Amino acid sequence: MAETPQPRRLAERALDTTAENPWPLRLLSSKMSQYIDRMPPVWVEGQVVQLNRRPGAGLAFLTLRDTAADMSLSVTVHPRVLAAVTAPLDDGAHVVVHAKPTFWPKRGSLQLEANELRAVGVGELLARIEHLKRVLAAEGLFDADRKVPLPFLPGTVGLVCGRESKAEHDVVVNARARWPGLQFETREVAVQGARAVEEVSAAVSELDADPAVEVIVVARGGGGVEDLLPFSNESLVRAVAACRTPLVSAIGHETDTPLFDLVADYRASTPTDAARRIVPDVAEQRRGLAQSRDRIRQAVRARLRREEETLAALRSRPVLADPYAVVSRREEDVAAARLAATRTFSWRLERAAGDLDALRGRLRALSPAATLARGYSVLRSHDGDVIRTAGDVEPGDQLEALLAEGRLVVEVQGDPDG
Known part of the structure; x- marks a missing residue:
C-alpha cells in the first residue's frame, strides 16, 4: 500500500x-496583512485628488497625493466623516487625514481607512510658508548675489505655462x-493643483538642460492663495x-509673493511684464540707434x-601769408651776426699775434743762443756735461765749444788752475 506524501x-x-x-502567495499576502494590521492609525498630510462620492454608497473614495513627490494612496472615507469637514474638498485641497493602513490580500492593494479628515486652513498654510521662507532665507537661497543677470537678447526663450493659457x-x-x-521652447504643464509641483519642476529642469535656451519664464495668470500654493512648495x-x-x-499679481518669486532671478508683475523684460523693443532700439547716429553725425560735423x-x-597769420618774410628777417640777422663774429675773430687774431711777437722777443732775449751771438761759447765735456769751472777739466781733455x-x-x- 503506497505511503501518503507528507x-x-x-x-x-x-x-x-x-x-x-x-x-x-497566499502566505505572503496573509503575513503582509497581519503586519500592516498591527500598525496603529496615523495622521497623514497630502492633497485630495479624484474624490468620488456616490449617492447612497456606504463609502466615499479619494486619492491622497503627496504635495512634493509623485506618490499617492487610495483612501476610503465614511460619508459622515466628509460631512464633518466644513471647508470644500475640491481637487487639490490640502488636508490631513487620520487613517488606519489596510492591506487587501485578494487584490494585493494597500489603502487607508480614514476616520477623521481636516482641511488645512489658509492661515495655517501661510504660517508654514512663512516658516519655510525663514529657513530658506537662512540658507541664502534668496540672496541677491545668487541672482543671474538676464541676457540682453536671448535667441531662444523657455516658457513654462498652463495648457492653452x-x-x-x-x-x-x-x-x-x-x-x-x-524662438520659444514651450512646456505646457499644470500650474495649480496636485501635479503642479512635479510638472513645473520637471519642465524647469528640462529647459535648464537645453543649451539653446538662454532664459526661462514661468508664467500663469495670477490666482488666489490656494492656487499659488504649489509655488511656495519647498521641492519646487x-x-x-x-x-x-x-x-x-x-x-502672480503685484500683491502676490510666493517663495518662487523670491528665488527667481527676476520677478515680473505679470506675464506681459515678463515679455517686456526678456527682450528689448526693436522699435525702441531702432530709435536709439537713429538718435545715436544723429549725435555722432552732429559731433563729426x-x-x-x-x-x-x-x-x-x-x-x-602773416607767417603763412608770406612764408619767406620770416626767413628774410632772419637772413639779415645772420649776416650781421656773421660780420660781428668775423670782426671779433680778426681782432682776437691780431691781438694774439702781437702777444706772440712780444713773447718771441722775450724768449730771444733770454735764450742762450742770443748770448752766443754776442761772442760767447759753451764748453761741454765728451760726456755732454757743461764746463762751469777750470777744476772741471784737466790738461789734455778735449772739449766741445758751442758757438753761435x-x-x-x-x-x-797747461794747468787749468794756473
Missing part, C-alpha cells in the same frame, strides 16, 4: 525561504511684438534655486567745423 514544511521567516522551499499668449505675443522672430523652490539658466517668475575754423585762422754758428773741438793746455 505536506511540505514551510519556512517560518521570509529570510528562510529558498527556491526549493518558497512561500505560497492666457499667460502663454501674453508672453509670446508681447515678446514677439517687441522682437519679431524670437529648491529646483528653481538649482537652475543655472536665468529664470523669470511671472506667476562740429569737429570738422572747429578744425576748418582753426585752419582758416592759421592761414590768416757751429761748434769747435778744443784741447786743454
Whole structure:
C-alpha cells in the first residue's frame, strides 16, 4: 500500500525561504496583512485628488497625493466623516487625514481607512510658508548675489505655462511684438493643483538642460492663495534655486509673493511684464540707434567745423601769408651776426699775434743762443756735461765749444788752475 506524501514544511521567516522551499502567495499576502494590521492609525498630510462620492454608497473614495513627490494612496472615507469637514474638498485641497493602513490580500492593494479628515486652513498654510521662507532665507537661497543677470537678447526663450493659457499668449505675443522672430521652447504643464509641483519642476529642469535656451519664464495668470500654493512648495523652490539658466517668475499679481518669486532671478508683475523684460523693443532700439547716429553725425560735423575754423585762422597769420618774410628777417640777422663774429675773430687774431711777437722777443732775449751771438761759447765735456769751472777739466781733455754758428773741438793746455 503506497505511503501518503507528507505536506511540505514551510519556512517560518521570509529570510528562510529558498527556491526549493518558497512561500505560497497566499502566505505572503496573509503575513503582509497581519503586519500592516498591527500598525496603529496615523495622521497623514497630502492633497485630495479624484474624490468620488456616490449617492447612497456606504463609502466615499479619494486619492491622497503627496504635495512634493509623485506618490499617492487610495483612501476610503465614511460619508459622515466628509460631512464633518466644513471647508470644500475640491481637487487639490490640502488636508490631513487620520487613517488606519489596510492591506487587501485578494487584490494585493494597500489603502487607508480614514476616520477623521481636516482641511488645512489658509492661515495655517501661510504660517508654514512663512516658516519655510525663514529657513530658506537662512540658507541664502534668496540672496541677491545668487541672482543671474538676464541676457540682453536671448535667441531662444523657455516658457513654462498652463495648457492653452492666457499667460502663454501674453508672453509670446508681447515678446514677439517687441522682437519679431524670437524662438520659444514651450512646456505646457499644470500650474495649480496636485501635479503642479512635479510638472513645473520637471519642465524647469528640462529647459535648464537645453543649451539653446538662454532664459526661462514661468508664467500663469495670477490666482488666489490656494492656487499659488504649489509655488511656495519647498521641492519646487529648491529646483528653481538649482537652475543655472536665468529664470523669470511671472506667476502672480503685484500683491502676490510666493517663495518662487523670491528665488527667481527676476520677478515680473505679470506675464506681459515678463515679455517686456526678456527682450528689448526693436522699435525702441531702432530709435536709439537713429538718435545715436544723429549725435555722432552732429559731433563729426562740429569737429570738422572747429578744425576748418582753426585752419582758416592759421592761414590768416602773416607767417603763412608770406612764408619767406620770416626767413628774410632772419637772413639779415645772420649776416650781421656773421660780420660781428668775423670782426671779433680778426681782432682776437691780431691781438694774439702781437702777444706772440712780444713773447718771441722775450724768449730771444733770454735764450742762450742770443748770448752766443754776442761772442760767447759753451764748453761741454765728451760726456755732454757743461764746463762751469777750470777744476772741471784737466790738461789734455778735449772739449766741445758751442758757438753761435757751429761748434769747435778744443784741447786743454797747461794747468787749468794756473
